[in-house]
Amino acid sequence: MIIFILKKPVIRIGNKHFDSFWIISSLGALLILILGLLPIKVLVTNLLTNxxxxxxxxxxxxxxxxxxxxxxxxxxxxxxxxxxxxxxxxxxxxxxxxxxxxxxxxxxxxxxxxxxxxxxxxxxxxxxxxxxxxxxxxxxxxxxxxxxxxxxxxxxxxxxxxxxxxxxxxxxxxxxxx
Structure with a gap:
């Protein structure tokens, strides 16, 4: 992830440029959920706790x-x-x-x-x-x-x-x- 931040990857669509450093961290979070390292019930409970x-x-x-x-x-x-x-x-x-x-x-x-x-x-x-x-x-x-x-x-x-x-x-x- 650090390499992606330092290299500042950019996605180009036509003449528009979008930063893509957020993609790696999002994929990491998704991978944690897919592998069951963090059960979705625990995630929802912690997000909604008052x-x-x-x-x-x-x-x-x-x-x-x-x-x-x-x-x-x-x-x-x-x-x-x-x-x-x-x-x-x-x-x-x-x-x-x-x-x-x-x-x-x-x-x-x-x-x-x-x-x-x-x-x-x-x-x-x-x-x-x-x-x-x-x-x-x-x-x-x-x-x-x-x-x-x-x-x-x-x-x-x-x-x-x-x-x-x-x-x-x-x-x-x-x-x-x-």
Missing amino acids: NSLNPLKILVLFISVSLISIILDECNFFNYIAVKAVSLVKGSQYKLFFILYAIIAILTVFTSNDIIIITFTLFICYFTRAAKINPIPYLVMEFVVANTYSMMLYIGNPTNIYLASVFNIDFLEYFKIM
Whole structure:
């Protein structure tokens, strides 16, 4: 599967191009079901369970946030905010870097690293283009900050939620440990 992701295979139909990296993972999931490694009854039960680990709820959350980001992007919201941010800091990359660091850190603690990465990646791409600077340091900072600060509360990362649930760690106990 990794080879297919790295090679970025594309299916061409006429003059249309479609990414096909999703085909391998879908075939793998189908193979697991066909070989009986995961009974369909267990799959359906786990997909429809009403608890915090329900994968459909998590998927709906990610798709919703992605759609909001796409809509904001289509409305030029990220571009507008990026241009304003660059003008407010008067071109200082250091000010912009540390202000962005603080905003991402604070928001990650109270939301989720995935939500922050989905929304802020577009913003970073726009403001680095507006400022004519290299986006790589800002993107790396975003990923490091979001993943680091998501450890503080167990709501900050789906993995934290899963592990806290499996080991019966409540919210305050998790917070004290972290």
